[in-house]
Amino acid sequence: MIFKPAERNKPVELSGETIQGETWDSKDHRGSVVVVNSWASWCGPCDKEAPHLVETYQETKGDDVEFVGINFREYSVETGRAQSKAWGYKWPSVYDKSGSTAIDMQGKMSITPSTAVLDREGRIAVIILGAATKKTFVGAIEDIAAEED
Numbered sequence: 001m002i003f004k005p006a007e008r009n010k011p012v013e014l015s016g017e018t019i020q021g022e023t024w025d026s027k028d029h030r031g032s033v034v035v036v037n038s039w040a041s042w043c044g045p046c047d048k049e050a051p052h053l054v055e056t057y058q059e060t061k062g063d064d065v066e067f068v069g070i071n072f073r074e075y076s077v078e079t080g081r082a083q084s085k086a087w088g089y090k091w092p093s094v095y096d097k098s099g100s101t102a103i104d105m106q107g108k109m110s111i112t113p114s115t116a117v118l119d120r121e122g123r124i125a126v127i128i129l130g131a132a133t134k135k136t137f138v139g140a141i142e143d144i145a146a147e148e149d
Contacts (some may be wrong), residue, residue: 030122034066056138069091119147
């Protein structure tokens with residue numbers, strides 16, 4: 001689902017401790033297109049999607065495109081960290097044992113996996129529910145990155 005600029009809500013306020021032991025806050029990444037992916041080790045479709053995300057990251061990362069994960073309702077930080085490493089995720093993931101990030105993401109990421117592409121103002125511009133492919137991810141990222149400021 002793509003939201004035209006006039007249809008977008010206020011900026012997302014996503015923050016928290018990452019599985020890497022650091023703090024991540026969406027406010028610090030305004031000015032960049034941010035890809036937010038909700039995933040978990042127990043999620044079969046996430047496993048299927050993981051190689052597509054890694055390829056997308058390698059193709060699109062740069063000064064104006066960043067990635068962050070939401071390790072959603074994971075058993076433990078250690079499990080999330082191990083799974084992230086096994087899948088080859090090179091980006092931070094906010095640890096969300098309680099499921100509260102669903103509220104932070106304005107209720108739009110209703111299943112796992114889900115992916116949001118935030119515009120440079122931090123607003124949700126694209127929502128992808130369910131596992132997706134590199135083609136879908138790259139297309140969404142390029143469309144939002146091409147928008148005028």
